[in-house]
Structures are given as C-alpha cells and as structure tokens.
Amino acid sequence: MTTLPIETDEHHSDHHHDEEHPDHRLFGLATFLVADGMTFAGFFAAYLTFKAVNPLPTGAVYELELPLPILNTVLLLVSSATFHQAGKALHQNATNRCRNWLLITAALGLAFLVSQMVEYFTLPFGLTDNLFASTFYAATGFHGLHVTLGALMILIVWWQTRPQSGRVTHNNPFPLEAAELYWHFVDGIWVILFVILYLI
Amino acid sequence: MTVATSPQVVAPKPRLQPTGWLRYFSFSVDHKVIGLQYLVCGFIFYLIGGLLAGAIRTELVSPMSDFMARDVYNQVLTMHGTIMIFLWIVPVVNGAFGNYLIPFYVGARDMAFPRLNAVAFWLIPPAGLLLITSYFLTGAAQSGWTAYPPLSITTPAAGQIVWILSVLLLGGSSIFGGINFIATILKLRRPGLKLMQLPMYCWAMLGTSLLVVLSTPVLAGTLVLLSFDIIAHTGFFNPTLGGNVVVYQHLFWFYSHPAVYIMVLPAFGLVSEILPVHARKPLFGYTTMVYSIMAIVFLGLIVWAHHMFTSGTPPWMRLFFTIATAFIAVPTGIKFFNWLATLWGGRISLNSALLFSCGFIVNFVLGGITGVALAQVPFDIHVHDTYFVVAHFHYIVFGGSVFVIFASVYHWYPKFTGRMLNENLGRLHFALTFIGFNLCFGPQHWLGLNGMPRRVAEYDPQFTLINQISSAGALLMAISTLPFLWNVIQSAIAGPPAGDNPWNALTPEWLTSSPPPVENWTGEAPLVEEPYGYGVPVEDFDLTAISGRDLWSSGK
Amino acid sequence: MQIPSTIITLVIGMVLVLGGMWVGQNINLLPIDASVNAPIYDELFQVLFTIGTILFVGILGLLVFSLIRFRRRADQIGDGVAIEGNLPLEIFWTAVPAVVVLFVGLYSYDIYDRMGGMVPLAHDHMAGASEERVWGGISSGSIANEAAANTLPIDVTAMQFAFLFHYPQGEILSGELHVPAGRPVTLHMEAKDVIHAFWVPEFRLKQDVIPGQPTQLSFTPTRPGRYPIVCAELCGPYHGGMRSTVVVEEPEAWDEWFNNNSTIDVSTT
Ligand code: HEA
Ligand code: HEA
Ligand code: CUA
C-alpha cells in the first residue's frame, strides 16, 4: 500500500475546505430543503386525495376556524422579514442590530408555536377522530416541528453572534445564512399548507 | 457482523485517524475508505440476503409448507427483499462506487461534505442490524417489502415498526448521499473541466441523486404515517377507520418505482466506464447517453401506478401509466444500442469484467422486454403478483445490477488494492453465475403465466418440477459465490501486482497510483477532457496495426 | 464473389422476423383459455412474444457476433476504431423502439377495450338506491347494460383466508364459484380485513379485492371445467392456501345446481 506522509483528518477538516474551496454548504442545505419539501408534498398529496375520494363519515367533525391561522401566517411572514433584516445587519457588520432582529424573529417563531398550540387545544376534533383530522395534525405537526427546530437554530445563532464569542460574524455568516434559508423555507411551506388545509 | 460491532478506534491524538486496515472500521472521512466500507458492508448483507433467498428456494422445493412455518416464510421474504434492495444494491451501486469514483472523475480530493458522507455510511450498519435482529427479538415484519396496509397494520406491530425505523434510517442515509453527490458533481469540478467532459458515471449519479432527493422523502413521510396508524391508531390507511389503502400504494410507488432506477442508473454508468476500456473504443454517442439518462429520470417519476393496475385505479389512469411506462424503453434502448455500437469494431478483451458487463446486457434486455410487456394493462392483469413479475425484476436487479457490481469489482479491484484478480477464477465465476441465474429465474416466467402467485410458501403441486429446477439454479448461484470470494480474498494477499494502470485506461482514477494516496493525487489533479479517447482514427485504422494511443503514459 | 453486406443484413432481418413470428404463433406458454376475453388476451401475448423474441434474439445475436468477431487476438495490442457516434444511426434506434412502443401501446389499448376495461364503472350497481362507489376493475358497465345482457350478478367477499360467493338472485352462499358457460357474470367484490386478489389464470383476469373500496369484475366463461381461483395478494400466513375453484358448467347443469341450492322458492331462471 502506498502510504504518504499525510495525515487524513488534517486534510479533511472544515478549516481546510473553507480555505481551498468555495463554501458549498448552502447549496447542500438547499438540496436538502428540496428533499424536505418533497416530504410535505407527500402529505399534501395524501390530504388532497383523501379529500377528493373519501367522503367525511357521517357525524364526523372537521371544522377549521380562520382567525388563528391567519394570525399565524402573518407572524411567520413578518418573521421572515425580520430575519432578512438580521442578515442585512450582519452583512453591514452591525452585530448588535443583527442580534436584536434575531431575537425578534425567534419571538415571532415562538409566538407562532404558542398560537398553534392554542389552536390545537380549541379544535373540535382530535388526532384519531377521522381521516382529515389525522392528516391535518400530521401536516401541521410536522411543520410545527420544523418551526421548533428553526426557532432553536435562531437562538443558537443568536448565542453565537455575541461579540465576545465571535463564531458567527461578518466574516463567517454561514450559520446565520443557513438558518435564514431554512426559516424562509419553513415559511414558504406554511403558506402552501395554509392554502391547502385551510382555504381549499 | 464485524463491520458494525467493532468500536470506533480511539486514536492517541484527537485529530489523528487510524491508518492501515483499522481505518476501515473508523469514522473515516476519506471518500475511498468510505467507498470500500460501503462495498464490503453491502456484500456482507448480500450474503445474508442470499442466505434468505436460499431459504425461500428450499421451502419451494416441495409444494407443501414444510421447511418453515408460514409466517416465518413471510418474514424471510420480507427481509430478503428489504435487505437486497436497501442494504445491498442501493448502497453499493450508489454509495460504494459513487464515493470511490466520483471525486476522481470531477478532479476533486474528496466529496463536497466528507463528514456527512461518513455519517451517511454509518447509518447503514445499525439499520441493517436492527432489521436482522428484529427477527430474533420480536419477529420480523411479514408484509412484504411493499408493506401494504391494512396487512402491515394487522401483522405483529413490533416487527413492522422496527422495519419502518430501519428503512427510515436507510432512506436518510440515501438522501445524505444524494445531496453529497449532487454538490460534488455540480460544484467541485476541477477548473477547466466541463460538464460534457465528465465520465458517464457522473451523469448517471447526478440523475440518480436527483431521483433520491425527489422521491425518498415521500417514502419517509409515508412510512411515518403508516407508523402512526400502527402506534397511534390513526386511520390514514386503515379502512375500518375510514382510511384509504390505495393512497398508501400511490405514495409508496412514487418512491419505489424511481427506486428501481436508483438501483439501475448507476449500473448503467458503471457499464459505460467498463466497456470502452476493454473494447478499446470511445463510448459511442456520449451526448445521447446523457440525454437518455435525464429522460429516464423524468419518465421514472411519472410511471409509478403501473404497479397498481389491479388496485382499482380508474381506466384513464391505467392508460396514462401504460404509455408513460412503455416509453421508458426508448431512452433505455438508446443506451443499449450505444453499448453495442461501442463494442462493434473494438479490440475486445474477453476478461471477467467485460463478460459480466455483456451478461448484464443480455439479462437486462430480457428483463426490460418483460417489463414493457408488464406495462400493458391487459397483460399485467393476468400476471400481476405472480412469478412472472418475480422473474422480471430478478432479471433486472440480479441479472442487471448485481452482474454490473461483479463486473465493477473485476474492473476496479486493481485500483482498490494494487493487485490483479485471477482471470480463470473470474471466468468460472461468470459461467456459474450466468447459468445458475438463468436456470433459476428463466422458468419462473412460465410459472407466473400458468398460475403461480408470488409470496406463497405452498403452491399447486403441478408446479413442483419447475420450482425444483429453479431451486437448482439458486444452488448453482450460491456455489458461484465461492470462487469469487476465494479470488477476492486470496488476491488481496498474494495476487500479482497490478501496477498503476493495468488496463491502460484514460479516466482520471487510473492516472494516479494504485491504491491511490489519501488525497488522490500527489500533485495537481489531471485535466481529462477526453475520458474515452481510445481508438485509432478511422483513416489510420488498419487491421494489422499494432499501435495504440497510450495517452495515459504521456501524462495527459 | 463477395455478397454485399446490405443483402446479408436484409436476409438476417427477415429470418429474425419470420423466426419471431413462428415462435409467437407456435410456442404456447399459457394455460387453457376458458373465458371470452382469454383468446383476446392470447392474441396480445402472441404479439408481445413475437416482438420480444425478435428484439431479444436480435440483440443477443449482435452481441455474441461482436464478441467473437472483434475479440482481441493474441498478437493484437492496438486499439479499435475511434468512432464516437453516428447521428443517423442514433436517430434510427430512437425511432424504431418509439414506433414499436407506440404500436404496442395502441394495440394493447384496443385489446383492453375489447376486454371491457374501458367501460365506465357502474356507480349504482347495488340494485337500487345504494350510492356506494365502485373503484375499478373490468366491468360490463351500468346496471341497464347488465340486465340487457342477462348478466349473472354475484357478490364476492374475501377474508382471511377464503372467498365467499353470494348469489343475490337465489340467496345462495357458496365457497365455490359456479357459473354457466356463455352467460356474462359480474362479480361485486369487497374484502373484510386486508387486501386480497381474485385471480383465475384460465380467465386471464385478476382484480384486487379491497377493504372499504368495492371493486367489480365482469367476464363470460366459455369452456366448462374446474379452474382454480387463486388469491394473488399477500394477505397473511395462509395466503398461499387461499384458493378456491370456479366450476364452469353447461347452462342446464348450472340451472340444476342453482335450483338445488337456491333458498328462495321462486327460481329466477
Ligand atoms: C432495477 C430495477 C428495475 C428496473 C430497471 C425495471 C425496469 C422496468 N420495469 Fe420493473 N420492476 C422492478 C424492478 C425494475 N424494473 C421490481 C423490483 C418490480 C416488482 C416490485 C414488487 O412488486 O415487489 C417491478 C415490477 C414492474 C411492473 C409491475 C408488475 C406488477 O407487479 O404487475 C411493471 C409494469 O409495468 C414494470 C415495468 C418495467 C419497465 C417497463 C421497465 C423499463 O425501464 C425497462 C426498459 C428496458 C428495456 C425495454 C430493454 C432495453 C431496450 C431496448 C433493447 C429497446 C427496444 C425495446 C423495445 C422497443 C421494447 N416493472
Ligand atoms: C434487489 C435485489 C435482489 C437480489 C440480488 C435477489 C436475489 C435472489 N432472489 Fe430475490 N427478491 C427481491 C430482490 C432480490 N433478490 C425482492 C425485492 C423480492 C420481493 C420480496 C417481496 O415479495 O416482498 C424478492 C423475492 C424473491 C423470491 C419470491 C419469493 C416469493 O414471492 O415468495 C424468490 C424466489 O425464488 C427470490 C429468489 C432469489 C434468489 C434465488 C436470489 C439469488 O440471486 C441470490 C444469490 C445469492 C446467494 C445464493 C448468496 C450466496 C452465498 C451464500 C449462500 C453463502 C452464505 C454464507 C454466509 C452468510 C456465511 N427472491
Ligand atoms: Cu388472500 Cu392472499
């Protein structure tokens, strides 16, 4: 076997890659989000098919109110804008402004989750009541999981942008950009979900 | 299974990884190590899956259910299908060869995301162990690899849940791998290397990875819903709770039809690498090959319901899926005719790699033709869920993908190890496999046409003789593994040294030492603009000419 | 004298086509036919078998010929000819399969139509008001059609691990399916537990029997005899044992069977 005096790990660390190649992690994340989006597409397709061919059994309740979901939509849309502001601030090297926007975004995300919980507890049907109820909970629940994860990511990025730690900075914006891309994605999915589950 | 149980070796210095053979048991991030990890791990699962196939064929020697209990038979066939697809073909044609070759082909020193790559591999052994141990602990899943509800909801829950978990892990591994391949091929190309100069395997892997990324998540979502039905008693697919069982089939096949191309497109790519080298001719019709791969990817996504012609689908749907499915024969046909044209007029070395590739062509064309027949609704209505279908897909997955895996091992073994395999043993392996395979699966066409359904442990006694012939073929296939195993192990220790480029090949992986150094090339990566630049120009060609274009040695 | 290669190609092509047609006509891989649509199916099979044989043997021949003719001989160390492509040739072998596939598709559509596959399903098949939806299968159409054709309706219930046949006209419950030769039969099928499939190889017909989604299957038996009914969808441990028999009888014999078993006095026939 040919052995070269090269140590494997050293040449494969992130460090090395950051220096020699352009960073492809955002591209990778975008590809992953396409995959993630297909999972939702599967849920939506199932829901629409159920709706088209399986009539609601007699006596089953499946009623959705609009006010809370509309509030939720607004919350998420605004949070996308605030996240964008955070990203802009980081680019301008205004770390403090960036951190404030991040906190606002996280707060909006958490508000979404709370409002979603309120909706869950006030709905007239439960998870196993009927087909639509189950699919409704599966789709919104899976989305809620994404929001939870996103909110956590925002808080972590917020933590990492504090001036003295300096892991996420003007020069290394990747974690923030990744979280932002992810957040916009989660937002976009919600809009589709809102249209399909609540409006159609 | 050794690969999985060995603990990760703790190195003295935190950044140091083990070297020598130990690195194959480590969380290595070297794409070549990961590739071989995939290959060996996959092969071990192949032996297990083959052992299960042996059990199936033993049971079917007699028309009674006498070798094992009926529910055990269902567990065995479920595990056989799942292991062969998710732990052998998919990880090996994608993970093993993809990881080993793609970075070379794009002129990179590693994959785009080496850590993710290692994670993707290390999801596989635990998933496989989970699946196999479930047989001993709780009883394995017994609803077939398709896990159709309501059967999968009513069979013992523990085994089915473990099955779902295991497939989810393997799907995750597959998605991570797919993302990595897409990023590597599109983003990591060496400066100066154009897309249309890439070796064909890159295109095949790009197409495959697109399918993986677009379809695997749908399977994941579906299996999550199925597990809710089992655990939380929701009613997605449970008719007694108002659910719709056919929706599961649509979602399942939306993944699992593309999955068959995930199993075969990389094999197409590998054959496209092997044939030109051993026929000493350029790959015929490079551009049309690229387009036909993309056409297969596109068509592959819109034909899934041909598995559901008897599931109560409406007539227009059957018609659409018949036409779409049959049209896949066109781009696929282009590839086969191009391969034949590649061989035509070549200087063909009839070595094991080439023989297995040609075996692949023969078997796949037969399997493809029966596939096109199956795509015709009226034909399929008679033979759906019979041994005709079993014969169709074994002609493709075994006669196609597995033959290509063997061809690839013969072709790249010198690269992996720096040693040659024994040719005579290789040809013996080919002959036994080819005969055994056809003996085993050829007669199954007749069985299906004449009334033997699949997934049965007991059958009409009139089919006994043909089943015994089929079982004899399976035995021959099992025996054929022995010369291969002996060859691979013995040659690793004492095979004749191969030199860096025993085949005088032009693709980049051969333009470095064998086995290659850790970062693939000691100096700059070579720029290979003509990966298939073999052959003498037509005007200079003379049958007695004894000159070749040994481009590789002039350092191009 | 050298025979021009075009002529050789032509001759080989003709031999191939004729050989394929001979194979399609003369090699019978199917069981005996016992329903009206079985011979139609066999026509399709012949066509597919012919095309398949021609393609397979042709490609196999080309491959084996190349391997022998162009094999590397001991004294040769050079390369082959550097041909990278040939556009007309590639157009040719794109067009031929496309035409073949299109032809096969249209032909099988025609066959399917003749088998009754394209007939819209009866949405009101359960004599009267029931609005139950029927999901698919090969059918003879609406109830009016059925009556006009003097169709024999039978309800099929599949369960782990047996088929149950119910004749609404005579209130007969049977484990074996008895049908008269020459009279159209429509099966209304529904499963109790998991998915099963009703298959009679000699009729060349199969339809999944699905819980919660009734399906329908129409056919006209022709040849008296006893044929197996096979469950073709994995439905549990005893799936392999889930078999029954369809008895096709001469009309008179069937009438007798029907009257002997009918629990209603007024015979409908
Ligand atoms: C690697 C795996 C693989 C591949 C590549 C294919 C390829 C094809 N398959 Fe197959 N198939 C399976 C694996 C695969 N299949 C499996 C596992 C199942 C069973 C699943 C289960 O139920 O468990 C299955 C089942 C299956 C069915 C469902 C049968 C049933 O359950 O009733 C159908 C029906 O249409 C089908 C069709 C096809 C077609 C048309 C192709 C085409 O892509 C083939 C195209 C290739 C050619 C046609 C040959 C080359 C072309 C030429 C030489 C040109 C000239 C040819 C003509 C003009 C015809 N397959
Ligand atoms: C994807 C790849 C793949 C491969 C490679 C194979 C390979 C084989 N398959 Fe498989 N098969 C499937 C995929 C595959 N199969 C699928 C998806 C199903 C459907 C499952 C379902 O219905 O859900 C199926 C179903 C299936 C059936 C139908 C079962 C039924 O419906 O009742 C049969 C029956 O003959 C069969 C046989 C075989 C045989 C004989 C081989 C042989 O080619 C195997 C040859 C290999 C060996 C024989 C191994 C040799 C080694 C040893 C024996 C030594 C072992 C030693 C140690 C472990 C130390 N298979
Ligand atoms: Cu009923 Cu199989």
Ligand SMILES: [Cu+2]
């Ligand atoms: Cu398919």
